[in-house]
Amino acid sequence: MSKINMGNFFEDFSIGQKIVHPLPRTISDGDVSLYIAFTGSRFALHSSDVVAKEMGYDKKPIDDVLMFHLTFGKSVQDVSLNAIANLGYAEMSFPNPVYVGDTVSMTSTVIGLKENSNGKSGVVYVHSIGVNQNGAVVLNFKRWVMVHKKDHSTLSGVNEVPTFAKTTPIADVINIPTIKTVDTDSTGGKYFFEDYVQGERLNHPEGITIDNSDHTLATKLYQNNAKVHFNDHMMKSTPMGQRLMYGGIIISMARAISFNGLQNAQWMYAINSGAHANPTYAGDTIYAYTEVVETIEVNREDIGLLRLRTIALKNQTPKEIENPKSEDGKYLPNVVLDLDYTVVIPKKKTEKK
Amino acid sequence: MSKINMGNFFEDFSIGQKIVHPLPRTISDGDVSLYIAFTGSRFALHSSDVVAKEMGYDKKPIDDVLMFHLTFGKSVQDVSLNAIANLGYAEMSFPNPVYVGDTVSMTSTVIGLKENSNGKSGVVYVHSIGVNQNGAVVLNFKRWVMVHKKDHSTLSGVNEVPTFAKTTPIADVINIPTIKTVDTDSTGGKYFFEDYVQGERLNHPEGITIDNSDHTLATKLYQNNAKVHFNDHMMKSTPMGQRLMYGGIIISMARAISFNGLQNAQWMYAINSGAHANPTYAGDTIYAYTEVVETIEVNREDIGLLRLRTIALKNQTPKEIENPKSEDGKYLPNVVLDLDYTVVIPKKKTEKK
Amino acid sequence: MSKINMGNFFEDFSIGQKIVHPLPRTISDGDVSLYIAFTGSRFALHSSDVVAKEMGYDKKPIDDVLMFHLTFGKSVQDVSLNAIANLGYAEMSFPNPVYVGDTVSMTSTVIGLKENSNGKSGVVYVHSIGVNQNGAVVLNFKRWVMVHKKDHSTLSGVNEVPTFAKTTPIADVINIPTIKTVDTDSTGGKYFFEDYVQGERLNHPEGITIDNSDHTLATKLYQNNAKVHFNDHMMKSTPMGQRLMYGGIIISMARAISFNGLQNAQWMYAINSGAHANPTYAGDTIYAYTEVVETIEVNREDIGLLRLRTIALKNQTPKEIENPKSEDGKYLPNVVLDLDYTVVIPKKKTEKK
CATH class of the missing domain: 3.10.129.10 (Hotdog Thioesterase)
Known part of the structure; x- marks a missing residue:
């Protein structure tokens, strides 16, 4: 069973740990069409190259929320597969536009850990940064999730909570x-x-x-x-x-x-x-x-x-x-x-x- | 609430009024794949660049009915958001082929108005023309819809019905x-x-x-x-x-x-x-x-x-x-x-x- | 009714018969996105041009199973529209990679026929070969299906079963x-x-x-x-x-x-x-x-x-x-x-x- 990725538990994280999330994703016109089909989104900038050019773009950029999903999704298997709850996110920004053909990937750094007093779980705080194929930052945010502990009998007492x-x-x-x-x-x-x-x-x-x-x-x-x-x-x-x-x-x-x-x-x-x-x-x-x-x-x-x-x-x-x-x-x-x-x-x- | 578009009512239309429908749409390969997934359509001309070239095209054109939906859909919020019924359409033609990468948009002119005798609603007749990014007409049709009146107590008596x-x-x-x-x-x-x-x-x-x-x-x-x-x-x-x-x-x-x-x-x-x-x-x-x-x-x-x-x-x-x-x-x-x-x-x- | 394709029955097949399946299909980014949406597939080679290049490809190839479906689907109307059961397949290979923009098509040759003793049906064995627009083989397999006979009263006794x-x-x-x-x-x-x-x-x-x-x-x-x-x-x-x-x-x-x-x-x-x-x-x-x-x-x-x-x-x-x-x-x-x-x-x- 050792080849199966069962996700990380509270004890698997440490402050300063850097996690490179797998599955860089090349965003395509197929993703864009599906997003419109899922949401019915009607923002013209993301639907029309003609409108985008008139505004000052070379071509239509990807809807930021779609880009978020395609980038964020990859962190689930490393950060929140064993999550009890996704507790929150903060300081999220979309620093650069993304276009069809761009490849997005994401890395997270553990910035906080807080064991729950019941000994069964703890909260993990990460700072996640998504980049395109040229290294330009396209997504930047912090989030915190409550995950299970493997060992319910030992208390580490870790309690490092970042502020946002x-x-x-x-x-x-x-x-x-x-x-x-x-x-x-x-x-x-x-x-x-x-x-x-x-x-x-x-x-x-x-x-x-x-x-x-x-x-x-x-x-x-x-x-x-x-x-x-x-x-x-x-x-x-x-x-x-x-x-x-x-x-x-x-x-x-x-x-x-x-x-x-x-x-x-x-x-x-x-x-x-x-x-x-x-x-x-x-x-x-x-x-x-x-x-x-x-x-x-x-x-x-x-x-x-x-x-x-x-x-x-x-x-x-x-x-x-x-x-x-x-x-x-x-x-x-x-x-x-x-x-x-x-x-x-x-x-x-x-x-x- | 004034920033919300609640659609047009019968009194908002006048003969000769021109309505530029929003949301020009750049048609993509994603739209084409989704259309095949929705319908199971098997017309080879729209599925294969090889077949299209052999027939005499540079590449596969978009299925006319898909193009119709992508163009027509934009007129709903201006013409028929408050429709009681979509009564009919006439003289529809597809004068030029459309390809992946083309951007389609549509404009409608009010060509007829007929108030219903109950004073509560009326029929609006429009002539809608869809064009590509170069202004070539790709869709041309007339349609008529019954829409609500805002004011049920005043009768205008308008009764201009075009013939088709x-x-x-x-x-x-x-x-x-x-x-x-x-x-x-x-x-x-x-x-x-x-x-x-x-x-x-x-x-x-x-x-x-x-x-x-x-x-x-x-x-x-x-x-x-x-x-x-x-x-x-x-x-x-x-x-x-x-x-x-x-x-x-x-x-x-x-x-x-x-x-x-x-x-x-x-x-x-x-x-x-x-x-x-x-x-x-x-x-x-x-x-x-x-x-x-x-x-x-x-x-x-x-x-x-x-x-x-x-x-x-x-x-x-x-x-x-x-x-x-x-x-x-x-x-x-x-x-x-x-x-x-x-x-x-x-x-x-x-x-x- | 003669213009309607009702599919082939057991008597319509003969050993050595070659069937060119219709609907060559140009594979697009829309197909690729839909495939990920259907399956949740996460193989990086098929999701990312950056990963594909690092591995040694010019760009990401199509997932072989997606290519199989897009090619195989076209044979249904000729081979198995009247199938009672799809009995099996053998010796399937994917000899060459396929990319977005390639057009795949398929041809089958009848390599076996076995009438069932009840006279109502029989098994048809075909060897199917899919190629891209340059004729390179991208899919190669044999399969056998049980199909209805038109005439239940006449026994042909045909019994040529290939080995795999x-x-x-x-x-x-x-x-x-x-x-x-x-x-x-x-x-x-x-x-x-x-x-x-x-x-x-x-x-x-x-x-x-x-x-x-x-x-x-x-x-x-x-x-x-x-x-x-x-x-x-x-x-x-x-x-x-x-x-x-x-x-x-x-x-x-x-x-x-x-x-x-x-x-x-x-x-x-x-x-x-x-x-x-x-x-x-x-x-x-x-x-x-x-x-x-x-x-x-x-x-x-x-x-x-x-x-x-x-x-x-x-x-x-x-x-x-x-x-x-x-x-x-x-x-x-x-x-x-x-x-x-x-x-x-x-x-x-x-x-x-």
């Missing part, structure tokens, strides 16, 4: 071409950076139902091999009773649904934090609403940033929910994602007249 | 390369233009069952965001009780199923008219039969046209049905499509000896 | 580039040819559940039109009561699942024999284990061969099964594939230090 910035720091240079022209007839949205105000709420009207084939095809495409998403036979004997949807599916759906109201915010700049508040299963219909947390001026005349909070719901429309948490601070049962992220959006001066 | 040709006019020039050679070993069919006779009926033997993931993945790929196809949560509270399949799915299935008997008719020239006679839902098995309505000689020695009527059925084989309508002129309950269209088919002189 | 080698002969030249470097950080596996021993058993831990959309999308992508896989309406009136999964789906799943333990065995060299021991249906979860039957030295310093036997199971984990057959020699009810095949695997000297 509340929001991903904004770099001096934003690696997006100077935006020449935004044709609102093409993007489908007429609102620019200056049109959004802090505290504004957008109730996105679309709801999209996810079936078993949808989410398992996507998760397999990402080569994410966490068993809970694929193995119905195994899951039937768990309290869930069925396959659990990969949380990244919900991030993608929420982002795609947010198109209606944010059509020109076609770039993810950062994910500041995220909580998968409740599980989702096949048959659930995903809705979403977005709050503008902050409007951020950067040192560029063509673009600004919006810090957003998108709440994804299952089987409940946004207008039915005022606040995602109840008075005791717990998420309501239909809330499935609380995502704090930052997007790039052009300013009015880029509008095609 | 019964069949799409046949152009003097058909933009298909001169067909050099058709290798029937490659196309899988040995019948040419001269072999078909008016009144002939082809009972296609294949039946294909459609599941929820199939049709929703396809409709999302087409970036068609009509809610009825995606949102099971919403549809459960309607008389349908479940997601309604996009009518275009049935056109695609009927066309793919018609391969067996029409293997060399690899081009859609026109859709003269079509009726989605009954709804289809996940789990339905689609069958089809085709009648040759007319054989049409054009001013070319290599090709002719066949005007066809393909009837798609659900959960019933073609041989069980003589006529799609009952004596009172209504469609039988298992008839789901009545499509009157015209295809290009090579003449015998092109056959590889 | 127990294993596919190993060619003097193996058309795989000299393997320069295997980076085990990229491939995800650290074991090479020398690490495997005869009799070793690998219990692969992954289990993957297959749904109706998964397997029908795949089989349609392969343009395999055997009705039993697609037509739920027809199948409901059979003892199976539902759509039967294409056996090739299970070969693909077993191969993808075998990654964990065989990460560096990225090439199929041959399939010696295979038995689809029991049917699989939507909802089944596939597991697999592999036994090393033989380790084979060839006349190359960079690679060796492993003859493997992979047993695929439904809804049962490998550790629950010692032997796939019971004492009476019959397959256990949860065994769905018994595949005897040979893979190429690099030797230790290729390992990147």
Whole structure:
């Protein structure tokens, strides 16, 4: 049995350890089409070379969330195959665009370890960096997962917990071409950076139902091999009773649904934090609403940033929910994602007249 | 809420109004593979560069029906998001071939408006033209949809109804390369233009069952965001009780199923008219039969046209049905499509000896 | 009805008859992405141009099993559309690699015929050869199927049964580039040819559940039109009561699942024999284990061969099964594939230090 990779346990990690994740992935037009089929995403920048060129690109870049899934998926077998829970992520950024034909790969460094007092498990903190074939960083984030211990009887007492910035720091240079022209007839949205105000709420009207084939095809495409998403036979004997949807599916759906109201915010700049508040299963219909947390001026005349909070719901429309948490601070049962992220959006001066 | 696009209502349209639909789409090999996966389509011209070159193309063109979906889907959010019913289409033509890498987009002009006497809704008639990145027309059609009015208390009395040709006019020039050679070993069919006779009926033997993931993945790929196809949560509270399949799915299935008997008719020239006679839902098995309505000689020695009527059925084989309508002129309950269209088919002189 | 291809019956075949299968297929990046989505396959050679180049290729080759499906699917309509059972295959080899953009097609020669004594059916033996656009052989195998007779009253007495080698002969030249470097950080596996021993058993831990959309999308992508896989309406009136999964789906799943333990065995060299021991249906979860039957030295310093036997199971984990057959020699009810095949695997000297 020794040739089988059963994943790492808490004792297998050490502070400073570097893990090169296998399976560099060359991203293709097939991945892009499948992503549109999975999500219905309608951001014009990722659908049209003509639109991308008009904006200032050589060709259409890959949707950042798709790139995230294709890169992140490879870390599952090393970091979270024996995870009890994916607890969180922080300081995520997308420093450079990725295009069809690029090959992405990822390396993680262990930056924290905290044994749980019950001796049965512990939390592992990693800093993961994804690069393209030229070594340019395309994904950068920290995450922490609770994993099983092999030995429940020995306590190591390790307790090194890193601290994280509340929001991903904004770099001096934003690696997006100077935006020449935004044709609102093409993007489908007429609102620019200056049109959004802090505290504004957008109730996105679309709801999209996810079936078993949808989410398992996507998760397999990402080569994410966490068993809970694929193995119905195994899951039937768990309290869930069925396959659990990969949380990244919900991030993608929420982002795609947010198109209606944010059509020109076609770039993810950062994910500041995220909580998968409740599980989702096949048959659930995903809705979403977005709050503008902050409007951020950067040192560029063509673009600004919006810090957003998108709440994804299952089987409940946004207008039915005022606040995602109840008075005791717990998420309501239909809330499935609380995502704090930052997007790039052009300013009015880029509008095609 | 003002940034949310809730679609247009009857009062939002005016005669002569021009609507530029968003989301130009660059068509990729990923779209082509997904289309084959959705439909099982086996037309060799669209599957093989080798076959396409032998026929006289530089490379394989995109299946016309796939191109239609990718172009048409973008008009939903402007024209039919608030549609009560998609009533019909006419004079549809596919004037130029489309290839992988081409970017298609569409514009519609309002050519008719008819308020319903109940004051609650009206019919909007549009003329839609799809072009590629060079401005060449690749899709041209008229359609009419019934949409809700915002104001039910005021009657405008508008009643401008355009007239349509019964069949799409046949152009003097058909933009298909001169067909050099058709290798029937490659196309899988040995019948040419001269072999078909008016009144002939082809009972296609294949039946294909459609599941929820199939049709929703396809409709999302087409970036068609009509809610009825995606949102099971919403549809459960309607008389349908479940997601309604996009009518275009049935056109695609009927066309793919018609391969067996029409293997060399690899081009859609026109859709003269079509009726989605009954709804289809996940789990339905689609069958089809085709009648040759007319054989049409054009001013070319290599090709002719066949005007066809393909009837798609659900959960019933073609041989069980003589006529799609009952004596009172209504469609039988298992008839789901009545499509009157015209295809290009090579003449015998092109056959590889 | 004469234009409809109803497939061939036993009487339509004759010894020495050559059948050119239609639908040459140009393989695209879309097919490759869909294959990963269907199977979750993680072999780095087929996922990454960077890995492929480092190994000694110009670019990533197509997974052999995907190529098999895209080529094989075309023979269904000529050979097995009226099959009662696909009985077996032998001497299958993959003599040359295939890349995106290649066009594959196939020809079969009838090499055997055996009428069944009941007069109602017979067994047809064919030798099928797939080639790329340059005529290089990419697939070579023999298979036999039981097909219906048209005339049940006349006995021809034909009984010409070919003999097959127990294993596919190993060619003097193996058309795989000299393997320069295997980076085990990229491939995800650290074991090479020398690490495997005869009799070793690998219990692969992954289990993957297959749904109706998964397997029908795949089989349609392969343009395999055997009705039993697609037509739920027809199948409901059979003892199976539902759509039967294409056996090739299970070969693909077993191969993808075998990654964990065989990460560096990225090439199929041959399939010696295979038995689809029991049917699989939507909802089944596939597991697999592999036994090393033989380790084979060839006349190359960079690679060796492993003859493997992979047993695929439904809804049962490998550790629950010692032997796939019971004492009476019959397959256990949860065994769905018994595949005897040979893979190429690099030797230790290729390992990147």
